[in-house]
Amino acid sequence: MNSHINIISRFKTEGDIISVKPFGSGHINDSYLVTTAPEPATNYLLQRINHKIFTNVGELTNNIRRITKHLQQKLISDQARYGHFQTIHLTQTRSGGYYTQDEEGNYWRLYNHVRQSRSYDMLENPELAYEGGKAFATFQYLTSDFKADTLFEILPNFHNIAFRLSNFREVVRCNPAHRVRDAKEEIDFVESRVEEMHTILRLGELGKIPLRVTHNDTKCNNVLFNPENKAIAVVDLDTVMPGYVLYDFGDAIRTGASTGAEDEADLLRVNIDLDLFTAYAKGYLGIARNFLNTIEINHLAFSAKFMTYLIGLRFLTDHIDGDHYFKIGFPGHNLQRARAQFKLVQSMEEHFTAMRDIINKALDG
Ligand code: GN1
Ligand code: MG
Numbered sequence: 001m002n003s004h005i006n007i008i009s010r011f012k013t014e015g016d017i018i019s020v021k022p023f024g025s026g027h028i029n030d031s032y033l034v035t036t037a038p039e040p041a042t043n044y045l046l047q048r049i050n051h052k053i054f055t056n057v058g059e060l061t062n063n064i065r066r067i068t069k070h071l072q073q074k075l076i077s078d079q080a081r082y083g084h085f086q087t088i089h090l091t092q093t094r095s096g097g098y099y100t101q102d103e104e105g106n107y108w109r110l111y112n113h114v115r116q117s118r119s120y121d122m123l124e125n126p127e128l129a130y131e132g133g134k135a136f137a138t139f140q141y142l143t144s145d146f147k148a149d150t151l152f153e154i155l156p157n158f159h160n161i162a163f164r165l166s167n168f169r170e171v172v173r174c175n176p177a178h179r180v181r182d183a184k185e186e187i188d189f190v191e192s193r194v195e196e197m198h199t200i201l202r203l204g205e206l207g208k209i210p211l212r213v214t215h216n217d218t219k220c221n222n223v224l225f226n227p228e229n230k231a232i233a234v235v236d237l238d239t240v241m242p243g244y245v246l247y248d249f250g251d252a253i254r255t256g257a258s259t260g261a262e263d264e265a266d267l268l269r270v271n272i273d274l275d276l277f278t279a280y281a282k283g284y285l286g287i288a289r290n291f292l293n294t295i296e297i298n299h300l301a302f303s304a305k306f307m308t309y310l311i312g313l314r315f316l317t318d319h320i321d322g323d324h325y326f327k328i329g330f331p332g333h334n335l336q337r338a339r340a341q342f343k344l345v346q347s348m349e350e351h352f353t354a355m356r357d358i359i360n361k362a363l364d365g
Helices: 002-008 057-077 126-142 161-174 181-191 196-205 245-256 274-288 294-298 300-321 333-350 352-364
Strands: 016-022 030-037 043-049 107-113 212-214 223-225 231-234 241-243
Touching: 002 016, 002 030, 002 043, 030 107, 057 126, 126 212, 126 223, 126 231, 126 245, 126 274, 161 181, 161 196, 161 300, 181 300, 181 333, 196 300, 212 245, 241 245, 245 274, 245 300, 274 352, 294 300, 300 333, 300 352, 333 352
Parallel strands: none
Antiparallel strands: 016 030, 030 043, 043 107, 212 241, 223 231
């Protein structure tokens, strides 16, 4: 805690620090909740940025500053409309920047943390899913007048299936951790769906779906809820980049409408939950139907299948590569995650007609 306090002291904070504790379930950065007293002094989220992945911390910070400023301005100018929706923001350092580097070369930043807020690794009921859908649609709407191509592309090709498949095949070919033999079934699963999974990329290349500002990590635990379980903010802004909204919709369904955890070992427990899917789609489309085009709308159900496949593919690639990217809790964790994702893809395949019908109904309702 002492070294953390030393880092925190470089930022312009309010109140006295009471505790600094590991926080959240992110797979990339290290996060700590910093509580302060007396109320209403701000609480904070201290983060050590994984600079092996986010190699350009300056541009990363610049993107976040620009987006959060934009959100803040929109929320202030139309408070009545957005009610309790708010944005997180970076805390300034005493020397005027928005991150600091320690003696070992690690980069640190400090966000405000909304008091009494919480997030869910899985959405437990349709009311939460509805709120989740509203939150990500609101984020998209609020950033719809922000010029997407002025954002720095922090992680190029992030959801580009051709790029991800080419990495995957290269890792399978090199087999650096000798894990290919035990992942045969999963490798076949990937290869048997390759054609269909290029759909969104092709639509983009044909100019049928626009590049917009997208969040690119719309896991349901990136929505903050207040004690009344109303969604109040979207967090984790590292991957805000130009992208297709289908990526954001699909990724949210992957975690927000599954009956199992992202790394559930018992695959019988992993299925698409159509009630959660219905609720999310209603919350989302209530706002987003006003700005999405028909092709985007027609591919919403598919996007859930696609993003679940894509993230499963990334977990599988990292497993075969020897676990260099995602933090793991135990050996084989990435393979277990990949299996859970692929089971969820299968469940979506089985319920695909129902998923499309749900989208169509949500459009009318
Ligand atoms: C990573 O660290 P976290 O949990 O916010 C990853 C996402 C994946 C997600 C899977 C920069 O996000 O793309 O969807 O894990 N972030 C990065 O849970 O790769
Ligand atoms: Mg993230």
